[in-house]
Amino acid sequence: MQKFYLYFGTLLIFLAAVASSRGYSLWSSVTTGRFSPTGPRAYHK
Amino acid sequence: MAGDLPPESGAPPASAPPPASKPSVRVFQCPGCGATLNIKAVGQTITVGCGSCGATLDTSREDVQLVEKGQVLKRRIDLPIGTRGQFEGSVFEILGVMGRHDEASGYAWKEYLLFNPYQGFRWLSEAGGQWSYVSPLKGVPKVDDSISFKTGMKPRAELGGRTFVHFQNSVGIVDFVIGEFYWRVRKGDKSKLADYVDPPDLLSCETNESERIWTRCTYLTPEAVGAAFRLPNPLPYAIGVAPNQPNPYLERWRGLRDTWFLFTIAILVLFVLHKIRSPHQELFEESLHYEPTATAAEKVVRLGPYEITGNGNFELDLHADLNNSYFDADVDLVNDSTGEAHDMQVGAEYWSGYDSDGSWSEGSTSGDDLETGIGPGTYHLVITPSAANGANTPTPVSYRLKGVRGVSVGSNFFLAWLILSVYPLFTFFRSSAFESERWSNSDYAPSDSGDGDDWSSDD
Known part of the structure; x- marks a missing residue:
């Protein structure tokens, strides 16, 4: 269990660091309900 | 042990007699x-x-x-x-x-x-x-x-x-x-x-x-x-x-505690590095006014162009002068080069009044939105606001909008730390509960009397 915690924690911190470096906010996704950027769309005036 | 009289009163003698050399019955x-x-x-x-x-x-x-x-x-x-x-x-x-x-x-x-x-x-x-x-x-x-x-x-x-x-x-x-x-x-x-x-x-x-x-x-x-x-x-x-x-949880807690502490340090270090490296570049801060009596075209606000370098996120911060009203704005962040738009929304609502318990208030006069996956380029914003009071009657609102690119996102680290703290804390409490139950049978069990010599006293 300790080993699992170590591996899981390392992975989680790595994911948090990657997400933050790319500007993603998991908390913002949870509060807005938008879990992944839908990406830009074509803009129509 | 010939000649020795073993003691009375239930206690075995200090030393048991040496075992017999030959077992017999x-x-x-x-x-x-x-x-x-x-x-x-x-x-x-x-x-x-x-x-x-x-x-x-x-x-x-x-x-x-x-x-x-x-x-x-x-x-x-x-x-x-x-x-x-x-x-x-x-x-x-x-x-x-x-x-x-x-x-x-x-x-x-x-x-x-x-x-x-x-x-x-x-x-x-x-x-x-x-x-x-x-x-x-x-x-x-x-x-x-x-x-x-x-x-x-x-x-x-x-x-x-x-x-x-x-x-x-x-x-x-x-x-x-x-x-x-x-x-x-x-x-x-x-x-x-x-x-x-x-x-x-x-x-x-x-x-x-x-x-x-x-x-x-x-x-x-x-x-x-x-x-x-x-x-x-x-x-x-x-x-x-x-x-x-x-205590089966004590060893587990001690092992987890050290790992959890290391994780906390790692998260703090990474957060500080991330904070230092985030550009946090303010692109604009504009004071605007929404007038409900204007035409549809006049209500739409265009801001820009703004130059964004590098990949990252873009945050809109809203502050509105609200008085028992709400304000919403649909914002399109449009890349002038590619023609692609990112949909954003900011809003705020603030209500206040008096009742039998005194004054009350609810909501906030500020709001924000964060959009990720913003690539480099020249952008402008198309803002379509709306505002109304409690009777849903459109109402004029003055508001301030700030756009920042490359904001630091510390919440990811905080969430990771929270998730990683759950199991160690759970183990700690189980270990403490085990010890409490052990010592509840001792001479040092907490009493309810509140006497001066209570072991749980703060004296």
Whole structure:
């Protein structure tokens, strides 16, 4: 269990660091309900 | 031990007599009921409790004397006399069973006397399904009776580099004896007992008027006892927490604690680095006004162009002058080069008033939105606002909008830390609960009286 915690924690911190470096906010996704950027769309005036 | 009279009052002598060189059995009849009884520790057993009639017999001489008549009571004896089991690499046989209880609390336990002709005597102590293997102590512990409610220091006994903390004092009274014993013991005999714990061991000091005996009690699970005796059926399961029972969560907590601490440091370092490296570039801050009476085209606000370099996120911060009203804005962040737009939304609502409890307020005059995956390029914003009061009537609102690119996102680290803290905290609380239950049976259990000498007092 300790080993699992170590591996899981390392992975989680790595994911948090990657997400933050790319500007993603998991908390913002949870509060807005938008879990992944839908990406830009074509803009129509 | 010719010429030595073993002590009275239930306590075994300081040193058990040396084992007989040749095992032999003495057979006789109980003077109380005529049942045939065996003595296996010939030359050492001087007290026999008859399992048939409950009588206590003196077998120190050739003619067996009836010391006390007994009563035949149904007692649960998990390990019958004569059962053999393996401990410390040797086979021991159960010679006798003694039941005792604490004079003050009534807490009861049984002690099984084990015998090996070459290793001598040991005991198995059992209470509530919790077992301990009891052996004579080599050496006398150094006892420090200092006690301090202020610092939480309890009396302790030191032995072999280990510190055993005082658990409880009690007076043990013999309830019954069945089988053989190498000291004079009978129902009603009393001994003072003082226990010191350092799980999985417990040092027990048994004292009467003439002597003091120390023993070491090592915790055993019911499964371990059953395996030692190769019992066909499992022993009753253990109830509660024994004084010397190892805390299964403590080791786990200690291991997790170190890893959790390292994770906390790593998260802090990464967060600080991320914060330092985030550009946090403010692209604009504009004061705007929404006028509901304007035309649809006039209501739409265009801001920009703004140059964004590098990949990252973009945050809109809104502050609006609201008074029992709400404000919403759909914002398109449009890349002038690619024609692609990112949809954003910011809004705020603020309500206040008075009622029977006084003034109240609800909501906030500020809001924000974060969009990720913003690539480099030239962008402009198309803002479509709306605002209304509590009656849903459009209302003019002044607002301030700020756009920042490359904001730091510390919440990811905080969330990771929260998730990683759950299991260690859970283990910590389980470990603490285990210790609380252990010490709830001690002389230091928190009381509800609130007396000045309450162990839980802050004095």
